[in-house]
Amino acid sequence: MSDTPSAATRAPAPGRAAFDRDEQRRRKREAVLRVAASAFNRRGFANTSMDDVASVLGVSKPTLYQYFKSKQELLYACHQVAMDNGEAGLALAAAHDGTGLEKLIIYLRRYMEGIFGDLGNCPVLTDVDSLVPEDRANVVARRKRISAATKELIALGVADGSIGPCDPKLASLFALGVVNWIPAWYRDSGPNTPEEIMESFAALLISGLAAPAAPKRQRAKAKPKA
Amino acid sequence: MSDTPSAATRAPAPGRAAFDRDEQRRRKREAVLRVAASAFNRRGFANTSMDDVASVLGVSKPTLYQYFKSKQELLYACHQVAMDNGEAGLALAAAHDGTGLEKLIIYLRRYMEGIFGDLGNCPVLTDVDSLVPEDRANVVARRKRISAATKELIALGVADGSIGPCDPKLASLFALGVVNWIPAWYRDSGPNTPEEIMESFAALLISGLAAPAAPKRQRAKAKPKA
Protein backbone atom coordinates (compact mmCIF):
# COMPACT_ATOMS: atom_id res chain seq x y z
CA MET A 1 0.00 0.00 0.00
CA SER A 2 2.98 2.23 0.21
CA ASP A 3 2.58 2.86 -3.42
CA THR A 4 -0.70 2.97 -5.16
CA PRO A 5 -0.34 0.15 -7.71
CA SER A 6 -1.97 2.13 -10.34
CA ALA A 7 -0.14 3.83 -13.14
CA ALA A 8 3.49 2.77 -13.36
CA THR A 9 3.21 -0.92 -12.63
CA ARG A 10 0.28 -1.69 -14.84
CA ALA A 11 1.77 0.17 -17.69
CA PRO A 12 3.91 -2.61 -19.32
CA ALA A 13 1.11 -4.60 -20.88
CA PRO A 14 -2.10 -3.98 -19.16
CA GLY A 15 -3.84 -3.66 -22.46
CA ARG A 16 -2.89 -7.07 -23.77
CA ALA A 17 -4.29 -8.99 -20.87
CA ALA A 18 -7.43 -7.01 -21.16
CA PHE A 19 -7.47 -7.70 -24.85
CA ASP A 20 -7.09 -11.43 -24.41
CA ARG A 21 -9.82 -11.46 -21.87
CA ASP A 22 -12.01 -9.44 -24.09
CA GLU A 23 -11.23 -11.72 -26.97
CA GLN A 24 -12.16 -14.80 -25.00
CA ARG A 25 -15.27 -13.13 -23.86
CA ARG A 26 -16.18 -12.24 -27.39
CA ARG A 27 -15.71 -15.83 -28.51
CA LYS A 28 -17.80 -17.20 -25.71
CA ARG A 29 -20.50 -14.76 -26.50
CA GLU A 30 -20.47 -15.91 -30.08
CA ALA A 31 -20.64 -19.55 -29.03
CA VAL A 32 -23.70 -18.82 -26.98
CA LEU A 33 -25.28 -17.05 -29.90
CA ARG A 34 -24.48 -19.84 -32.28
CA VAL A 35 -25.97 -22.53 -30.10
CA ALA A 36 -29.00 -20.46 -29.26
CA ALA A 37 -29.63 -19.62 -32.89
CA SER A 38 -29.47 -23.24 -33.87
CA ALA A 39 -31.83 -24.27 -31.07
CA PHE A 40 -34.26 -21.45 -31.76
CA ASN A 41 -34.28 -22.40 -35.36
CA ARG A 42 -34.91 -26.03 -34.78
CA ARG A 43 -37.41 -25.97 -31.98
CA GLY A 44 -38.66 -22.43 -31.96
CA PHE A 45 -37.82 -19.53 -29.70
CA ALA A 46 -40.50 -20.10 -27.09
CA ASN A 47 -39.87 -23.84 -27.00
CA THR A 48 -36.25 -23.36 -26.13
CA SER A 49 -35.41 -22.62 -22.53
CA MET A 50 -32.25 -20.94 -21.39
CA ASP A 51 -31.45 -24.14 -19.54
CA ASP A 52 -31.59 -25.99 -22.84
CA VAL A 53 -29.07 -23.64 -24.37
CA ALA A 54 -26.87 -23.79 -21.32
CA SER A 55 -26.88 -27.56 -21.20
CA VAL A 56 -25.82 -27.83 -24.82
CA LEU A 57 -22.89 -25.61 -23.98
CA GLY A 58 -22.16 -27.56 -20.84
CA VAL A 59 -22.56 -24.57 -18.58
CA SER A 60 -25.22 -23.40 -16.22
CA LYS A 61 -27.91 -20.91 -16.97
CA PRO A 62 -26.62 -17.91 -15.05
CA THR A 63 -23.47 -18.07 -17.13
CA LEU A 64 -25.46 -17.17 -20.21
CA TYR A 65 -26.57 -13.99 -18.53
CA GLN A 66 -23.00 -12.82 -18.46
CA TYR A 67 -23.07 -12.58 -22.21
CA PHE A 68 -26.64 -11.63 -22.93
CA LYS A 69 -28.74 -9.72 -20.53
CA SER A 70 -31.94 -11.50 -21.48
CA LYS A 71 -33.34 -14.18 -23.70
CA GLN A 72 -34.89 -11.50 -25.84
CA GLU A 73 -31.54 -9.89 -26.42
CA LEU A 74 -30.36 -13.24 -27.70
CA LEU A 75 -33.21 -13.31 -30.17
CA TYR A 76 -32.47 -9.76 -31.15
CA ALA A 77 -28.87 -10.69 -31.88
CA CYS A 78 -30.08 -13.54 -34.09
CA HIS A 79 -32.27 -11.21 -36.06
CA GLN A 80 -29.42 -8.82 -36.52
CA VAL A 81 -27.13 -11.48 -37.88
CA ALA A 82 -29.76 -12.50 -40.39
CA MET A 83 -30.28 -8.92 -41.44
CA ASP A 84 -26.54 -8.34 -41.66
CA ASN A 85 -26.47 -11.14 -44.20
CA GLY A 86 -29.24 -9.55 -46.16
CA GLU A 87 -27.54 -6.20 -46.19
CA ALA A 88 -24.21 -7.73 -47.10
CA GLY A 89 -25.93 -9.28 -50.09
CA LEU A 90 -27.45 -5.99 -51.07
CA ALA A 91 -24.06 -4.30 -50.84
CA LEU A 92 -22.57 -7.00 -53.06
CA ALA A 93 -25.35 -6.49 -55.55
CA ALA A 94 -24.87 -2.76 -55.56
CA ALA A 95 -21.16 -3.22 -56.22
CA HIS A 96 -21.79 -5.54 -59.15
CA ASP A 97 -22.12 -3.88 -62.50
CA GLY A 98 -24.74 -5.79 -64.45
CA THR A 99 -28.40 -6.33 -65.07
CA GLY A 100 -31.04 -6.20 -62.39
CA LEU A 101 -31.49 -9.94 -62.60
CA GLU A 102 -27.78 -10.53 -62.08
CA LYS A 103 -27.74 -8.21 -59.11
CA LEU A 104 -30.74 -9.92 -57.63
CA ILE A 105 -29.17 -13.33 -57.89
CA ILE A 106 -25.91 -12.14 -56.41
CA TYR A 107 -27.84 -10.73 -53.51
CA LEU A 108 -29.90 -13.83 -52.93
CA ARG A 109 -26.91 -16.08 -53.14
CA ARG A 110 -25.13 -14.15 -50.46
CA TYR A 111 -28.26 -14.21 -48.36
CA MET A 112 -28.55 -17.97 -48.72
CA GLU A 113 -24.90 -18.40 -47.80
CA GLY A 114 -25.70 -16.64 -44.59
CA ILE A 115 -28.59 -18.94 -43.94
CA PHE A 116 -26.42 -21.98 -44.42
CA GLY A 117 -23.57 -20.59 -42.39
CA ASP A 118 -23.21 -21.78 -38.85
CA LEU A 119 -24.36 -18.61 -37.34
CA GLY A 120 -26.60 -17.36 -40.01
CA ASN A 121 -28.73 -20.43 -39.71
CA CYS A 122 -30.80 -17.92 -37.91
CA PRO A 123 -34.23 -18.02 -36.41
CA VAL A 124 -37.13 -17.96 -38.67
CA LEU A 125 -37.72 -14.29 -38.68
CA THR A 126 -41.24 -14.99 -37.69
CA ASP A 127 -40.77 -14.42 -34.03
CA VAL A 128 -40.75 -10.67 -34.12
CA ASP A 129 -43.38 -10.59 -31.42
CA SER A 130 -41.12 -12.03 -28.80
CA LEU A 131 -38.85 -9.04 -28.98
CA VAL A 132 -38.86 -6.09 -26.65
CA PRO A 133 -40.95 -3.36 -28.27
CA GLU A 134 -37.99 -1.14 -28.94
CA ASP A 135 -36.00 -3.91 -30.58
CA ARG A 136 -39.04 -4.98 -32.49
CA ALA A 137 -39.49 -1.57 -34.01
CA ASN A 138 -35.85 -1.61 -34.96
CA VAL A 139 -36.05 -5.04 -36.59
CA VAL A 140 -39.26 -4.28 -38.42
CA ALA A 141 -37.86 -1.07 -39.82
CA ARG A 142 -34.64 -2.66 -40.94
CA ARG A 143 -36.41 -5.57 -42.51
CA LYS A 144 -38.72 -3.26 -44.32
CA ARG A 145 -35.71 -1.53 -45.84
CA ILE A 146 -34.29 -4.85 -46.98
CA SER A 147 -37.61 -5.86 -48.45
CA ALA A 148 -37.89 -2.58 -50.26
CA ALA A 149 -34.38 -2.92 -51.64
CA THR A 150 -35.23 -6.37 -52.95
CA LYS A 151 -38.27 -4.97 -54.66
CA GLU A 152 -36.17 -2.19 -56.14
CA LEU A 153 -33.68 -4.67 -57.50
CA ILE A 154 -36.47 -6.47 -59.30
CA ALA A 155 -37.97 -3.24 -60.54
CA LEU A 156 -34.56 -2.38 -61.92
CA GLY A 157 -34.45 -5.72 -63.71
CA VAL A 158 -37.86 -5.16 -65.20
CA ALA A 159 -36.76 -1.72 -66.35
CA ASP A 160 -33.56 -2.95 -67.99
CA GLY A 161 -35.32 -5.89 -69.59
CA SER A 162 -33.48 -8.65 -67.78
CA ILE A 163 -36.58 -9.57 -65.81
CA GLY A 164 -39.91 -10.18 -67.44
CA PRO A 165 -42.87 -7.98 -66.69
CA CYS A 166 -44.16 -8.64 -63.21
CA ASP A 167 -45.18 -6.96 -60.01
CA PRO A 168 -41.85 -6.37 -58.23
CA LYS A 169 -43.49 -6.45 -54.85
CA LEU A 170 -44.99 -9.88 -55.33
CA ALA A 171 -41.95 -11.20 -57.11
CA SER A 172 -39.79 -10.17 -54.17
CA LEU A 173 -42.10 -11.93 -51.75
CA PHE A 174 -41.87 -14.96 -53.99
CA ALA A 175 -38.09 -14.98 -53.98
CA LEU A 176 -37.72 -14.20 -50.31
CA GLY A 177 -40.23 -16.89 -49.45
CA VAL A 178 -38.15 -19.52 -51.17
CA VAL A 179 -35.08 -18.41 -49.29
CA ASN A 180 -36.62 -17.76 -45.91
CA TRP A 181 -38.24 -21.14 -45.86
CA ILE A 182 -34.94 -22.94 -46.20
CA PRO A 183 -34.24 -23.14 -42.46
CA ALA A 184 -37.56 -24.90 -42.06
CA TRP A 185 -36.36 -28.00 -43.86
CA TYR A 186 -32.60 -27.84 -44.30
CA ARG A 187 -30.55 -30.18 -42.15
CA ASP A 188 -26.81 -30.57 -42.22
CA SER A 189 -27.36 -34.29 -42.43
CA GLY A 190 -29.65 -33.97 -45.45
CA PRO A 191 -28.86 -35.36 -48.89
CA ASN A 192 -28.09 -32.03 -50.53
CA THR A 193 -25.18 -29.71 -49.96
CA PRO A 194 -25.78 -26.01 -49.55
CA GLU A 195 -24.04 -25.48 -52.86
CA GLU A 196 -26.41 -27.78 -54.69
CA ILE A 197 -29.36 -26.11 -53.13
CA MET A 198 -28.17 -22.61 -53.93
CA GLU A 199 -27.37 -23.64 -57.46
CA SER A 200 -30.79 -25.19 -58.03
CA PHE A 201 -32.69 -22.36 -56.46
CA ALA A 202 -30.75 -19.71 -58.30
CA ALA A 203 -31.46 -21.50 -61.56
CA LEU A 204 -35.15 -21.80 -60.77
CA LEU A 205 -35.35 -18.16 -59.82
CA ILE A 206 -33.53 -17.11 -62.94
CA SER A 207 -35.73 -19.03 -65.28
CA GLY A 208 -38.76 -17.95 -63.32
CA LEU A 209 -37.97 -14.29 -63.52
CA ALA A 210 -35.99 -13.87 -66.70
CA ALA A 211 -37.66 -12.08 -69.54
CA PRO A 212 -39.11 -14.57 -72.04
CA ALA A 213 -36.86 -13.45 -74.85
CA ALA A 214 -33.80 -13.19 -72.64
CA PRO A 215 -30.69 -13.75 -74.75
CA LYS A 216 -28.87 -16.11 -72.42
CA ARG A 217 -31.35 -18.41 -70.84
CA GLN A 218 -29.46 -20.22 -68.15
CA ARG A 219 -30.55 -23.42 -66.62
CA ALA A 220 -28.62 -25.43 -64.06
CA LYS A 221 -27.29 -28.64 -65.40
CA ALA A 222 -29.51 -30.79 -63.23
CA LYS A 223 -28.48 -34.31 -62.54
CA PRO A 224 -31.04 -36.48 -64.31
CA LYS A 225 -32.22 -38.93 -61.77
CA ALA A 226 -33.55 -41.99 -63.54
CA MET B 1 -98.58 -20.28 -20.41
CA SER B 2 -101.76 -22.17 -20.59
CA ASP B 3 -100.10 -24.43 -22.96
CA THR B 4 -96.54 -25.43 -22.60
CA PRO B 5 -95.04 -24.59 -25.94
CA SER B 6 -92.97 -27.65 -25.70
CA ALA B 7 -94.52 -30.90 -26.73
CA ALA B 8 -96.65 -30.00 -29.70
CA THR B 9 -94.04 -27.92 -31.36
CA ARG B 10 -91.13 -30.07 -30.49
CA ALA B 11 -92.82 -33.39 -31.09
CA PRO B 12 -92.72 -33.33 -34.86
CA ALA B 13 -88.98 -33.43 -34.85
CA PRO B 14 -87.53 -34.53 -31.55
CA GLY B 15 -84.38 -35.55 -33.28
CA ARG B 16 -83.94 -32.15 -34.77
CA ALA B 17 -83.39 -30.52 -31.41
CA ALA B 18 -80.59 -32.93 -30.72
CA PHE B 19 -79.27 -32.31 -34.16
CA ASP B 20 -79.36 -28.59 -33.65
CA ARG B 21 -77.45 -28.93 -30.45
CA ASP B 22 -74.80 -30.97 -32.12
CA GLU B 23 -74.75 -28.55 -34.96
CA GLN B 24 -74.26 -25.64 -32.61
CA ARG B 25 -71.55 -27.48 -30.85
CA ARG B 26 -69.80 -28.20 -34.11
CA ARG B 27 -69.98 -24.57 -35.07
CA LYS B 28 -68.58 -23.42 -31.79
CA ARG B 29 -65.76 -25.86 -32.08
CA GLU B 30 -64.99 -24.51 -35.49
CA ALA B 31 -65.05 -20.96 -34.20
CA VAL B 32 -62.54 -21.87 -31.55
CA LEU B 33 -60.33 -23.49 -34.12
CA ARG B 34 -60.59 -20.54 -36.46
CA VAL B 35 -59.63 -18.00 -33.82
CA ALA B 36 -56.87 -20.17 -32.45
CA ALA B 37 -55.42 -20.81 -35.89
CA SER B 38 -55.38 -17.14 -36.64
CA ALA B 39 -53.71 -16.30 -33.34
CA PHE B 40 -51.18 -19.10 -33.63
CA ASN B 41 -50.35 -17.96 -37.07
CA ARG B 42 -49.90 -14.37 -36.16
CA ARG B 43 -48.08 -14.60 -32.88
CA GLY B 44 -46.88 -18.17 -32.78
CA PHE B 45 -48.19 -21.16 -30.93
CA ALA B 46 -46.19 -20.77 -27.76
CA ASN B 47 -46.83 -17.04 -27.59
CA THR B 48 -50.55 -17.53 -27.61
CA SER B 49 -52.17 -18.47 -24.33
CA MET B 50 -55.48 -20.19 -24.04
CA ASP B 51 -56.68 -17.12 -22.20
CA ASP B 52 -55.82 -15.07 -25.26
CA VAL B 53 -57.92 -17.30 -27.46
CA ALA B 54 -60.75 -17.31 -24.98
CA SER B 55 -60.79 -13.56 -24.62
CA VAL B 56 -61.00 -13.06 -28.36
CA LEU B 57 -64.03 -15.31 -28.37
CA GLY B 58 -65.50 -13.55 -25.35
CA VAL B 59 -65.60 -16.70 -23.25
CA SER B 60 -63.52 -18.04 -20.42
CA LYS B 61 -60.69 -20.48 -20.71
CA PRO B 62 -62.38 -23.60 -19.36
CA THR B 63 -64.99 -23.25 -22.06
CA LEU B 64 -62.36 -23.97 -24.67
CA TYR B 65 -61.65 -27.25 -23.02
CA GLN B 66 -65.14 -28.39 -23.84
CA TYR B 67 -64.25 -28.39 -27.49
CA PHE B 68 -60.59 -29.35 -27.41
CA LYS B 69 -59.09 -31.43 -24.71
CA SER B 70 -55.78 -29.62 -24.78
CA LYS B 71 -53.91 -26.82 -26.45
CA GLN B 72 -51.91 -29.38 -28.34
CA GLU B 73 -55.03 -30.92 -29.78
CA LEU B 74 -55.88 -27.48 -31.08
CA LEU B 75 -52.55 -27.30 -32.81
CA TYR B 76 -53.04 -30.78 -34.14
CA ALA B 77 -56.38 -29.78 -35.62
CA CYS B 78 -54.70 -26.84 -37.34
CA HIS B 79 -52.11 -29.08 -38.88
CA GLN B 80 -54.77 -31.41 -40.11
CA VAL B 81 -56.70 -28.67 -41.82
CA ALA B 82 -53.56 -27.55 -43.58
CA MET B 83 -52.79 -31.06 -44.67
CA ASP B 84 -56.37 -31.59 -45.78
CA ASN B 85 -55.86 -28.69 -48.12
CA GLY B 86 -52.69 -30.21 -49.46
CA GLU B 87 -54.33 -33.55 -50.07
CA ALA B 88 -57.37 -31.95 -51.64
CA GLY B 89 -55.01 -30.28 -54.08
CA LEU B 90 -53.28 -33.53 -54.82
CA ALA B 91 -56.63 -35.19 -55.48
CA LEU B 92 -57.55 -32.38 -57.85
CA ALA B 93 -54.26 -32.79 -59.62
CA ALA B 94 -54.71 -36.52 -59.94
CA ALA B 95 -58.16 -36.02 -61.42
CA HIS B 96 -56.88 -33.57 -64.01
CA ASP B 97 -55.79 -35.07 -67.26
CA GLY B 98 -52.79 -33.09 -68.44
CA THR B 99 -49.09 -32.55 -68.17
CA GLY B 100 -47.14 -32.82 -64.95
CA LEU B 101 -46.68 -29.09 -64.88
CA GLU B 102 -50.40 -28.49 -65.21
CA LYS B 103 -51.12 -30.95 -62.45
CA LEU B 104 -48.56 -29.32 -60.22
CA ILE B 105 -50.04 -25.89 -60.68
CA ILE B 106 -53.56 -27.12 -60.05
CA TYR B 107 -52.36 -28.69 -56.86
CA LEU B 108 -50.50 -25.65 -55.66
CA ARG B 109 -53.37 -23.35 -56.45
CA ARG B 110 -55.72 -25.39 -54.36
CA TYR B 111 -53.16 -25.47 -51.58
CA MET B 112 -52.82 -21.69 -51.68
CA GLU B 113 -56.57 -21.27 -51.62
CA GLY B 114 -56.55 -23.20 -48.39
CA ILE B 115 -53.89 -20.94 -46.97
CA PHE B 116 -55.89 -17.85 -47.80
CA GLY B 117 -59.13 -19.29 -46.50
CA ASP B 118 -60.22 -18.21 -43.06
CA LEU B 119 -59.44 -21.49 -41.49
CA GLY B 120 -56.68 -22.64 -43.66
CA ASN B 121 -54.68 -19.60 -42.76
CA CYS B 122 -53.10 -22.18 -40.57
CA PRO B 123 -50.12 -22.18 -38.32
CA VAL B 124 -46.78 -22.19 -39.87
CA LEU B 125 -46.24 -25.85 -39.96
CA THR B 126 -43.01 -25.28 -38.18
CA ASP B 127 -44.30 -26.06 -34.76
CA VAL B 128 -44.28 -29.80 -35.04
CA ASP B 129 -42.35 -30.06 -31.82
CA SER B 130 -45.16 -28.74 -29.72
CA LEU B 131 -47.34 -31.70 -30.59
CA VAL B 132 -47.87 -34.76 -28.49
CA PRO B 133 -45.45 -37.44 -29.73
CA GLU B 134 -48.18 -39.57 -31.20
CA ASP B 135 -49.73 -36.69 -33.09
CA ARG B 136 -46.33 -35.56 -34.17
CA ALA B 137 -45.55 -38.88 -35.73
CA ASN B 138 -48.87 -38.75 -37.50
CA VAL B 139 -48.29 -35.25 -38.84
CA VAL B 140 -44.75 -35.95 -39.91
CA ALA B 141 -45.78 -39.06 -41.77
CA ARG B 142 -48.66 -37.39 -43.52
CA ARG B 143 -46.57 -34.42 -44.46
CA LYS B 144 -43.90 -36.65 -45.80
CA ARG B 145 -46.46 -38.27 -48.07
CA ILE B 146 -47.59 -34.88 -49.33
CA SER B 147 -44.01 -33.85 -49.91
CA ALA B 148 -43.30 -37.04 -51.77
CA ALA B 149 -46.39 -36.60 -53.90
CA THR B 150 -45.28 -33.10 -54.81
CA LYS B 151 -41.92 -34.45 -55.81
CA GLU B 152 -43.60 -37.13 -57.88
CA LEU B 153 -45.70 -34.58 -59.67
CA ILE B 154 -42.58 -32.72 -60.67
CA ALA B 155 -40.82 -35.89 -61.69
CA LEU B 156 -43.81 -36.66 -63.85
CA GLY B 157 -43.52 -33.26 -65.46
CA VAL B 158 -39.84 -33.77 -66.13
CA ALA B 159 -40.61 -37.14 -67.67
CA ASP B 160 -43.35 -35.84 -69.94
CA GLY B 161 -41.28 -32.84 -70.95
CA SER B 162 -43.52 -30.15 -69.50
CA ILE B 163 -40.97 -29.34 -66.81
CA GLY B 164 -37.34 -28.69 -67.61
CA PRO B 165 -34.62 -30.94 -66.26
CA CYS B 166 -34.20 -30.43 -62.54
CA ASP B 167 -33.95 -32.25 -59.29
CA PRO B 168 -37.61 -32.90 -58.37
CA LYS B 169 -36.80 -32.99 -54.69
CA LEU B 170 -35.24 -29.55 -54.66
CA ALA B 171 -37.79 -28.13 -57.02
CA SER B 172 -40.58 -29.30 -54.73
CA LEU B 173 -38.90 -27.65 -51.76
CA PHE B 174 -38.62 -24.53 -53.84
CA ALA B 175 -42.30 -24.50 -54.72
CA LEU B 176 -43.51 -25.45 -51.27
CA GLY B 177 -41.29 -22.82 -49.72
CA VAL B 178 -42.93 -20.09 -51.73
CA VAL B 179 -46.35 -21.27 -50.67
CA ASN B 180 -45.63 -22.09 -47.08
CA TRP B 181 -44.07 -18.72 -46.50
CA ILE B 182 -47.22 -16.89 -47.51
CA PRO B 183 -48.78 -16.87 -44.03
CA ALA B 184 -45.65 -15.15 -42.77
CA TRP B 185 -46.42 -11.97 -44.65
CA TYR B 186 -49.97 -12.08 -45.96
CA ARG B 187 -52.48 -9.82 -44.25
CA ASP B 188 -56.09 -9.42 -45.17
CA SER B 189 -55.55 -5.70 -45.05
CA GLY B 190 -52.62 -5.88 -47.46
CA PRO B 191 -52.60 -4.33 -50.91
CA ASN B 192 -52.94 -7.57 -52.87
CA THR B 193 -55.88 -9.88 -53.12
CA PRO B 194 -55.36 -13.61 -52.74
CA GLU B 195 -56.28 -13.98 -56.40
CA GLU B 196 -53.57 -11.60 -57.52
CA ILE B 197 -51.03 -13.37 -55.38
CA MET B 198 -52.00 -16.82 -56.60
CA GLU B 199 -51.94 -15.62 -60.18
CA SER B 200 -48.51 -14.07 -59.87
CA PHE B 201 -47.01 -16.97 -58.02
CA ALA B 202 -48.45 -19.52 -60.39
CA ALA B 203 -47.00 -17.59 -63.30
CA LEU B 204 -43.60 -17.35 -61.67
CA LEU B 205 -43.61 -21.03 -60.88
CA ILE B 206 -44.65 -21.93 -64.39
CA SER B 207 -41.96 -19.92 -66.06
CA GLY B 208 -39.47 -21.09 -63.49
CA LEU B 209 -40.17 -24.74 -64.05
CA ALA B 210 -41.34 -25.01 -67.61
CA ALA B 211 -39.02 -26.68 -70.04
CA PRO B 212 -36.98 -24.12 -72.00
CA ALA B 213 -38.35 -25.16 -75.34
CA ALA B 214 -41.86 -25.60 -74.02
CA PRO B 215 -44.35 -25.02 -76.81
CA LYS B 216 -46.68 -22.78 -74.89
CA ARG B 217 -44.65 -20.55 -72.66
CA GLN B 218 -47.15 -18.90 -70.46
CA ARG B 219 -46.54 -15.75 -68.61
CA ALA B 220 -49.14 -13.98 -66.55
CA LYS B 221 -50.23 -10.78 -68.11
CA ALA B 222 -48.63 -8.69 -65.41
CA LYS B 223 -49.99 -5.29 -64.89
CA PRO B 224 -47.19 -3.00 -65.94
CA LYS B 225 -46.88 -0.62 -63.09
CA ALA B 226 -45.30 2.53 -64.39
Place this chain on the structure above:
DNA sequence: GGTCCTCCCTACCATTTAGTATTTATATTT
Protein backbone atom coordinates in the same frame (compact mmCIF):
# COMPACT_ATOMS: atom_id res chain seq x y z
C1' DG C 1 -92.98 -28.49 -10.05
C1' DG C 2 -89.04 -31.40 -9.92
C1' DT C 3 -85.05 -33.47 -12.13
C1' DC C 4 -81.69 -33.90 -15.57
C1' DC C 5 -78.54 -32.21 -18.82
C1' DT C 6 -75.78 -28.92 -21.00
C1' DC C 7 -73.05 -25.14 -20.76
C1' DC C 8 -70.13 -21.87 -18.78
C1' DC C 9 -67.74 -19.27 -15.08
C1' DT C 10 -64.98 -18.25 -10.82
C1' DA C 11 -61.43 -19.78 -8.34
C1' DC C 12 -57.57 -22.73 -7.90
C1' DC C 13 -53.38 -25.97 -8.56
C1' DA C 14 -49.04 -27.35 -10.52
C1' DT C 15 -45.47 -26.82 -13.57
C1' DT C 16 -42.32 -24.51 -16.22
C1' DT C 17 -38.97 -21.12 -16.72
C1' DA C 18 -36.82 -16.29 -17.09
C1' DG C 19 -33.97 -14.08 -14.22
C1' DT C 20 -31.17 -13.16 -9.59
C1' DA C 21 -28.61 -13.39 -5.03
C1' DT C 22 -25.01 -15.58 -2.98
C1' DT C 23 -21.15 -18.36 -2.79
C1' DT C 24 -17.03 -20.79 -4.63
C1' DA C 25 -13.19 -21.40 -7.73
C1' DT C 26 -9.68 -19.34 -10.93
C1' DA C 27 -6.46 -16.41 -12.77
C1' DT C 28 -3.92 -12.07 -12.80
C1' DT C 29 -1.38 -8.43 -10.56
C1' DT C 30 1.79 -6.62 -7.31
Place this chain on the structure above:
DNA sequence: AAATATAAATACTAAATGGTAGGGAGGACC
Protein backbone atom coordinates in the same frame (compact mmCIF):
# COMPACT_ATOMS: atom_id res chain seq x y z
C1' DA D 1 2.22 -15.15 -1.80
C1' DA D 2 -1.60 -11.79 -0.91
C1' DA D 3 -5.15 -9.32 -3.07
C1' DT D 4 -8.30 -8.47 -6.40
C1' DA D 5 -11.28 -9.14 -10.17
C1' DT D 6 -13.67 -12.28 -13.02
C1' DA D 7 -16.25 -16.25 -14.06
C1' DA D 8 -19.22 -19.88 -13.07
C1' DA D 9 -22.24 -22.91 -10.09
C1' DT D 10 -26.00 -23.76 -6.64
C1' DA D 11 -30.20 -22.51 -5.00
C1' DC D 12 -33.82 -19.49 -5.10
C1' DT D 13 -37.88 -16.11 -6.52
C1' DA D 14 -41.64 -14.62 -9.20
C1' DA D 15 -44.57 -14.70 -12.98
C1' DA D 16 -47.02 -16.90 -16.59
C1' DT D 17 -49.93 -20.33 -17.96
C1' DG D 18 -51.90 -25.14 -19.07
C1' DG D 19 -55.28 -27.51 -17.05
C1' DT D 20 -59.03 -28.78 -13.36
C1' DA D 21 -62.69 -28.78 -9.63
C1' DG D 22 -66.86 -27.44 -8.34
C1' DG D 23 -70.74 -24.57 -8.51
C1' DG D 24 -74.57 -22.01 -10.67
C1' DA D 25 -77.98 -20.71 -14.51
C1' DG D 26 -81.31 -22.15 -17.85
C1' DG D 27 -83.83 -24.93 -20.75
C1' DA D 28 -85.97 -29.74 -21.71
C1' DC D 29 -88.63 -33.66 -20.27
C1' DC D 30 -91.43 -36.37 -16.88
